[in-house]
Amino acid sequence: MKYKLTLATIAVAAFGMAPTNPAWAADCGMAGTVTIAEMTWLSSSSLAHIAQRIMADGYGCDAQLVPGDTVPTATSMLTRGQPDVAPELWVSTAQTIWDQMLEKGNVYKASDIFGSGGTEGWWIPDYLAAAHPEIKSVEDLKANWEVFAEPANPGQGRLYGCPPGWGCEIITNNLFKALSLNETFELFSPGSGENLKASFARASTRKQPIVGYYFGPSDVIGKYNLVRLEMPESDPEKFNCLTDANCADPQLTGWAVGEVAVAVVSSLKERAPDVAEFLSHMQVPNAELSALLAHADDNRLTPEDTATYFLKNYDAIWSAWVPADAAERIRARL
Secondary structure, three states, rough: OOOOOOOEEEEHOOOOOOOOHHOOOOOOOOOOOOEEEEEEHHHHHHHHHHHHHHHHHOOOOOEEEEEOOOOHHHHHHHHHHHOOEEEEEEHHHHHHHHHHHHOEEEEEEEEEOOOEEEEEEEEEEEHHHHHOOOOOOOOHEEEEEEEEEEEEEEEEEEOOOOOOOOHHHHHHHHHHHHOOHHHHHEEOOOOOHHHHHHHHHHHHHHOOOOOEEEEEOOOHHHHHEEEEOOOOOOOHHHHHOOOOOOOOOOOOOOOOOOOOOEEEEEHHHHHHHHHHHHHOOOEHHHHHHHHHHHHHOOOOOOOOHHHHHHHHOOOHHHHHHOHHHHHHHHHHOO
């Protein structure tokens, strides 16, 4: 942490005396308002609230949450330099836009938010995997579409895709084409992250068949014992095409371990170097985050409540992100 030299500190140093109150070293610099993308799923919205609380209480920032989703947020950061921070930006599902950011130089990765990276894919519940051992990979879906047929449309299976605005929407659409699933499946849009989550919850509670996209770490995968369908190893060139809505020839390839960044506009390093330093340390172990999210879901916590719970109960994790003075101020506000 690089502490700012105030006039008082300089004056004290000039007389060879130690400063009497170094506790306010970490501050928000010249940032003014810091904007943070709050996306529509629980982990991202909770991380946004955690970042906001740390910036506001620990650094004195005017930290404001703004609504976002992977592709719109990445596009806005690239073209407008706003928001300042996206605490959970799935780089691997917006690779084309991310590459443009890096080339332009106006956005950088401060940290990898998940200790073990992100996991994406198409999933089925464990009871379905046990009942249908013939369905092991995404390539087994086409011939076994009847397992996933809905009463409202018994002539096709249903694959739950990604909500609009999520980067995985483009990838799932392209994979659907690559596997020629349109011949036996409908690609069903859940409409929102909450609806996608509710669909898995409803099917799992009733022990009904379901197949669809999901990601981890998340409460849904652990809570409902989802099994990831096998896919080939990720081919970078093929996968890069899958992330492009205009991919001319989508081909089957697997998701790589997801690169999930704390994405920050480059100007924040100059406007608020202390905050940028904090963001460079912001990372949560996957298991602990999944446990946090499961607790939040079980207890119907809002993202704001989840952030408070995290700050109260995971001190050992977040206190390593900030200097001692900032940590004390955050604890005092709890």
